[in-house]
Amino acid sequence: MGLLDSLLGNASEVNLEELADELGPILADNEELHLAYKLIRDMFVFTNKRLILIDKQGLTGKKVSYHSIPYKAITHFEVETAGRFDMDSELKLWISGQDKPLVKELKKGTDVVGIQKTIANFML
Secondary structure (H helix, E strand, O other): OOHHHHHOOEEEEOOHHHHHHHHHHHOOOOOOEEEEEEEOOEEEEEEOOEEEEEEEEOOOOOEEEEEEEEHHHEEEEEEEOOOOOOOOEEEEEEEOOOOOOEEEEEOOOOOHHHHHHHHHHHHO
């Protein structure tokens, strides 16, 4: 992941094997990691049961917020691929009870089709 991409708000894919040790204690029984993306220190992680938004806070990042969104709470979603002039891809999730979507920027080359398929497989 390039520093410039991080500063511009673009996320890049995370190696799931490296992430498994860190998230093992918070995963439910029979919960498996499927995709993960990192934005500087923050991450969003797709498991087979939920989407986990991880917000590392403070200078040291020792204080961590884990926001879990069950797939059944996602009412609809949109994935926008990168274009010629717009180099970013974008993921928008509408969560039940909220007016505005949760928006995540993805860097060019991110497997947006894979993300869409993952969400669809778990939602539908």
